[in-house]
Amino acid sequence: MSAPLLEIENLTVTFPTSRGPVDVVKGISFSLGRERLGIVGESGSGKSMTGRSILRLIRKPGRVTADRMTFDGIDLLAQSERQMRELRGARISMVMQDPKFSLNPVMTIGEQIGEALLTHKKLPRSELKARVLSMLEAVRINEPERVANLYPHEVSGGMGQRVMIAMMLIPEPDLLIADEPTSALDVSVQAQVLDIIDDLVTGKGMGLILISHDLNLVSRYCDRILVMNSGEIVESCKASDLNKATHPYTRGLLAAMPRMDENRDELPVLDRSTWTTGAGT
Amino acid sequence: MKNAAIHLESLSISYGKTPVVFDVNFSVAEGESFALVGESGSGKSTILKAISGLAPDWTGRISVLGKPRGHAPDRAFAKTCQMVFQDPYGSLHPRKTVDDCLAEPLAVHGIGGRDTRVKDMLDAVGLDQRFRFRFPHQLSGGQRQRVAIARALMLEPRVMLLDEPTSALDVSVQAEILNLLKKLRREQGLTYLMVTHNLPVVSFLCDRMAVMRHGRVVEIAEVDALKTGRLSDPYSRELYAASGGTLQPA
Numbered sequence: 001m002s003a004p005l006l007e008i009e010n011l012t013v014t015f016p017t018s019r020g021p022v023d024v025v026k027g028i029s030f031s032l033g034r035e036r037l038g039i040v041g042e043s044g045s046g047k048s049m050t051g052r053s054i055l056r057l058i059r060k061p062g063r064v065t066a067d068r069m070t071f072d073g074i075d076l077l078a079q080s081e082r083q084m085r086e087l088r089g090a091r092i093s094m095v096m097q098d099p100k101f102s103l104n105p106v107m108t109i110g111e112q113i114g115e116a117l118l119t120h121k122k123l124p125r126s127e128l129k130a131r132v133l134s135m136l137e138a139v140r141i142n143e144p145e146r147v148a149n150l151y152p153h154e155v156s157g158g159m160g161q162r163v164m165i166a167m168m169l170i171p172e173p174d175l176l177i178a179d180e181p182t183s184a185l186d187v188s189v190q191a192q193v194l195d196i197i198d199d200l201v202t203g204k205g206m207g208l209i210l211i212s213h214d215l216n217l218v219s220r221y222c223d224r225i226l227v228m229n230s231g232e233i234v235e236s237c238k239a240s241d242l243n244k245a246t247h248p249y250t251r252g253l254l255a256a257m258p259r260m261d262e263n264r265d266e267l268p269v270l271d272r273s274t275w276t277t278g279a280g281t
Numbered sequence: 282m283k284n285a286a287i288h289l290e291s292l293s294i295s296y297g298k299t300p301v302v303f304d305v306n307f308s309v310a311e312g313e314s315f316a317l318v319g320e321s322g323s324g325k326s327t328i329l330k331a332i333s334g335l336a337p338d339w340t341g342r343i344s345v346l347g348k349p350r351g352h353a354p355d356r357a358f359a360k361t362c363q364m365v366f367q368d369p370y371g372s373l374h375p376r377k378t379v380d381d382c383l384a385e386p387l388a389v390h391g392i393g394g395r396d397t398r399v400k401d402m403l404d405a406v407g408l409d410q411r412f413r414f415r416f417p418h419q420l421s422g423g424q425r426q427r428v429a430i431a432r433a434l435m436l437e438p439r440v441m442l443l444d445e446p447t448s449a450l451d452v453s454v455q456a457e458i459l460n461l462l463k464k465l466r467r468e469q470g471l472t473y474l475m476v477t478h479n480l481p482v483v484s485f486l487c488d489r490m491a492v493m494r495h496g497r498v499v500e501i502a503e504v505d506a507l508k509t510g511r512l513s514d515p516y517s518r519e520l521y522a523a524s525g526g527t528l529q530p531a
Contacts (some may be wrong), residue, residue, distance in 0.1 A: 036417055042451040042453060042454075043422070043451055084323075153282065157321070184480060186320040187320075187478055187480075187523045188320060188519060188520055188522050189320075190524040191523050211466055213451060213452065214452075215452075217523060220525075229307060230507070252453065256452050256453045256455070256456035257452050257456070257457075257481065258459065258479075258481040258482050258485035258526065259484065260480060260481050260484055260485060260507070260508065260510075260521075260524065260526045261484065261508040262481060262484040262485040263508070263509070264485075265463075266460050266463070267310070267451065267456035267459055267460055267485065267523055268456070269454075269456050269457050269460065270453040280341070
């Protein structure tokens with residue numbers, strides 16, 4: 001087996017509050033090869049913070065510490081801001097939740113995608129244009145020529161998210177972090193977008209971290225799953241073994257989800273007192 | 282057959298010059314729980330808004346509990362029919378306490394005994410009395426949605442319009458709110474008209490559903506058809522498959 005792409009040991013993210021520092025991620029460790037890893041948890045479980053800290057996107061006063069955080073042999077914590085900028089996008093990139101807020105409203109889609117590539121690589125114009133169009137085609141956008149000249153407000157949410165994916169994948173990164181890439185989309189579009197991510201990731205042999213609150217969705221698209229709760233990894237299992245999950249929190253989450261052929265009279269509710277320390281519902 | 286709680290006849294709704302909903306007909310029996318499903322922009326929330334009077338630009342007929350609904354705001358109507366909105370972070374006044382929020386509908390309608398009514402309602406939606414004088418920002422998402430449901434129930438309406446009541450919440454909190462809605466309906470004999478895009482939620486809470494697309498109802502089905510995957514319209518089947526269901530021949 002080859003060396004892991006990403007290795008994280010004892011990652012902690014801390015924010016100061018008026019009542020003293022609060023750890024939102026509490027010393028988690030995992031490693032990732034060229035595979036699809038899902039991180040699942042509810043709001044406030046620290047899943048997004050984990051994703052962001054890999055790209056060192058946590059701003060002050062937040063603090064990230066880890067015993068070890070390496071990506072392809074590079075120590076992420078020792079990199080300068082400038083070196084990080086070279087990594088971001090080119091080697092590791094991130095798809096955010098809502099295309100409405102993540103795309104630049106005053107640039108056309110073609111320009112934006114082109115910019116993502118041009119930042120890391122000098123290319124002649126004609127070649128750049130060809131790359132952008134073929135990337136748009138890869139994310140299954142019909143008439144790429146027309147769409148490249150549109151502004152973000154002129155396309156639908158699903159198309160916007162596909163544009164984001166195109167933008168993130170055009171520099172051909174080794175690792176893609178997708179933070180709730182489909183929660184702002186309709187169910188029927190969700191599947192399309194995830195299929196596209198899946199095709200491109202497996203086709204190029206990239207690593208994928210899919211962050212989501214939806215257990216079923218993650219189990220459909222990932223090889224391995226980490227379940228997070230209040231900053232800790234409570235369960236780590238193969239996606240296919242999700243039904244055999246043992247931790248009460250994972251089991252609780254699975255049971256709390258209504259099913260398509262629902263005939264339970266009442267849904268089981270998590271007994272939060274066992275894990276949470278803060279004020280839950 | 283019981284009386285219709287909500288009856289819509291050739292209802293078309295527009296926002297200004299843009300028509301949004303075209304010729305919708307259905308009725309919801311008293312005590313029934315009916316779902317409207319479809320993608321964003323299919324006009325499902327607009328129907329709720331028209332019924333509650335928030336989208337006054339409609340033609341056709343709307344009647345609730347046998348009484349036709351006019352286009353103007355209607356105080357008596359508010360007592361029979363109330364709406365719960367999607368986002369509990371946006372639907373509560375940030376500078377009013379839970380107590381203010383729950384007592385206001387009573388004050389508007391000149392109903393007395395507010396103190397005990399507020400207390401009873403907090404119990405009914407499963408909120409501790411200590412939350413009574415808190416502000417929305419001091420509550421979690423699930424607690425806020427309980428307050429929003431409590432507010433809607435203060436006037437003891439018989440019909441509830443629910444606009445994606447759980448889509449802004451985590452799964453475990455969603456389960457709590459769904460249980461609460463089911464319990465309230467059983468205890469108070471409420472009629473629900475619920476908008477959602479989550480088919481498993483329909484399966485848990487509803488008796489019938491209408492699938493909408495581009496402002497039209499394409500199929501009205503019993504929930505059993507959903508549970509067994511025997512929907513007939515191609516679009517409903519597509520939606521069902523996208524939600525992770527296994528299709529059966531119709």
